[in-house]
Amino acid sequence: MKEIDKVFKALADPSRRELIDRLHAKNGQTLSELCAGLDMARQSVTQHLGLLEEANLISVQWQGRDKLHYFNPVPIHEIYERWIRKFERQRLDALHDFKTKLEGKLR
């Protein structure tokens, strides 16, 4: 499976995006910390975090019995650069055309 596929797949699940959001708000959280309030068994969270790690969206670091999780924004940036940006450009072009046409009608 290609890297970019893993990232898209990882982002497909709302719980995983929620986890990323939480790490973005506070980096370096432990598993238990991330579990708190997530209405889901610890094992499920572990699994989600595993997928995120597979996609290189987070990295982990052990500290005694604690497993610390860190968010890595690089894959998201790559998705943006390699896949999303071109559509943004098209969209802006469309807006530009629209505005131009509008100005034509108003003239």
Add this chain to the structure above:
Amino acid sequence: MKEIDKVFKALADPSRRELIDRLHAKNGQTLSELCAGLDMARQSVTQHLGLLEEANLISVQWQGRDKLHYFNPVPIHEIYERWIRKFERQRLDALHDFKTKLEGKLR
């Protein structure tokens, strides 16, 4: 299911991203046109297109017996605005910090 969830789910599959890419390259293609070269039964493609339509990533228009497909960049833009942009910002900040520290060391 929330709108944004549908979009992320729709983008999770490589075949569906491929379809979007093709429509981006040439808008208004028929189903048969999109099937060509996709090593997949027509019905599967129909299903993928259905999901993309559900996510509002494409819209269709009938013309006689032909079903024309058009790409809509808006949902992708929304994903970018509401979800990706903040991570881009963090990333740029990180780069900036890095550069600043580096300059500190070089001084």
Add this chain to the structure above:
DNA sequence: TTGACATGCAGGTTATTACCTGCCTATTCT
């Protein structure tokens, strides 16, 4: 009008996903 073509609809299969529970290990704290 008949044949060729574009697509829809129904249903079935297999793989994957998102969960769970139960039990085990390692670390910390008292």
Add this chain to the structure above:
DNA sequence: AGAATAGGCAGGTAATAACCTGCATGTCAA
């Protein structure tokens, strides 16, 4: 040392996803 805490590992289940085939319908063109 013993209890509490953080996490791993194995396995099981139910829902969903990604495919397929077969047949029906509607449209175009000779």
